[in-house]
Amino acid sequence: MSKILPLALALFCTIGMNPVEASELSAKPIVIAHRGASGYRPEHTRSSYQLAIEQGADFIEPDLVMTKDGVLIARHENEVSGTTDVADRPEFNDRYATKVIDGETFTGWFTEDFTLAELKTLRAKERRPALRFDTPQFDGTDEILTFQEVITIAQKGSQTAGRTIGVYPELKHPHYHETLGFDMVSALLADLEKADWSKRNDPVFVQCFWPAPLQEVKRRSTLKTVFLTTRWQPDQALMATYKLNYWPDLASSAGFAEVASWADGLGPSVDLLIVENPDGLAPSAFLHNAQTHGLLLHPWGINVEPELIPAPFAARADIAKGWNGIARDQAIKWYKTVFDLGVNGMFTDYPDMSASALRTEP
Ligand code: G3P
Ligand code: CA
16 A cells, blocks of 8 residues: 555645645545444444444434425435335335336335334334344334434534534435425525534535535535545436436546536545556546545445455455454555545444544554
8 A cells, every 4th residue: 555655645735725625635534424333233323323423433424315294314215125124014015116216116115205203113224134244133223313313413422522523414316306396405404504504614514426416505505515426327318307417527637627616525436546456556547636626535335344345456355354353454454545545534334443544553
């Protein structure tokens, strides 16, 4: 990793500083608890968020979808059979449905068909019981949280921990929700306003895989925005379904400049930042372009299970063998590898590993 650090630092020192303040770029990288400490507790639950705060997270992340009565709740999918006990609740059999969401077909139980009061009767469960075999012991304990409740956990957690814990909400399926008559951006801004966390310097980043909601957040507030990126982008049919005519071109420098006009940062899957060459791992052109345009970088997908580490890194023995209590130091080494790229933070299911990597000397 010694090859990556000098290059990252060199880029870091020469980048343009617009629109993100230089102080924000040079600040200590942040640990973003991805769905809470979701490597240890069922995701998006109070237990998961509280453990994340105890483990040293700076931000807690809720993915957001909507209830029938228009409340933002913390779930990764609007179809909740994978993360709740809804399939074992006969009183909700009549809600079983098949729907097309962002071009993909799903069958199950959908949050937009339930009121908040109904959803509050469900209990959360571990999404990956085979992989995270310690976590199912916590199944059946936690309820589904509203976004407002997640903000309160962060605000109260800040008081208890004696340091600022922020929120990092992600708007899931905003255009699909729009077709149902929901305005997620307005709901998000209203919740943040209610919590008095709607100003530029409040500890909030709004993230989305879709540009339009972030552009709207920028028009209507001074909140910080982060555009999530993968190698995926909607095909023409999906663009037409949602009447969209703009998608940024992140293969070109001009595309990054455009994104910097409505986003403060990028949230790339970590594989976009690193290339593997014969000498080892090196920063990618994507990383260079983002830093050149002054965009914060908060990658995701930094976990410890070999199954969840993106190819080609999972094939590297020194990284992939570092979990299940065998070699925690190897797992932390992977986290450090990512920080050494010069990123401004990372999303992780294991905030403790991330915090340890930040404390570890080179
Ligand atoms: O929000 C960052 C990362 O969480 C994006 O992926 O699918 O886990 O929401 P996902
Ligand atoms: Ca997310």
